[in-house]
Amino acid sequence: MAVTNDTIIQKMQKELAQAKQLTGDERAMKKHIANIHLLCELLLEEESVPGAGSDFTAEEMKAMIGTTTFPTPRETTGKVLEEDGANGDSIFDF
Known part of the structure; x- marks a missing residue:
């Protein structure tokens, strides 16, 4: 439901x-x-937004979002080291 400019101006005058x-x-x-x-x-x-409320095209959405895919986390092998505080292959595994 769009509000006409006349209605907005009348409300402005009232205020x-x-x-x-x-x-x-x-x-x-x-x-x-x-x-x-x-x-x-x-x-x-x-007034300043031409075609306000129009949907984006598929090409515009693709350009805004991009096609970057993120890698999935690698599966853990279940291999546990016996050393104190170590539990993986990487030095960052804690």
């Missing part, structure tokens, strides 16, 4: 009117100004 009424309460006024800021970002983002 601005409420902010004008609260000039004595700076914290409440800033809350309404922040709401206006969010509505502006929503309006600008909608």
Whole structure:
């Protein structure tokens, strides 16, 4: 469900009117100004993103993700050394 630009602008005007009424309460006024800021970002983002919501093609996904495969861990041989603290072929096996 898309929101029209007119609806967003009407909400901005409503927030601005409420902010004008609260000039004595700076914290409440800033809350309404922040709401206006969010509505502006929503309006600008909608305009700046051509084809927003469109899916990526398979080629684009492949380019972003890549084709790198990761090696699977090697199977342990079950070979256990009898030395104190040693349990594998590598010096990094603890």
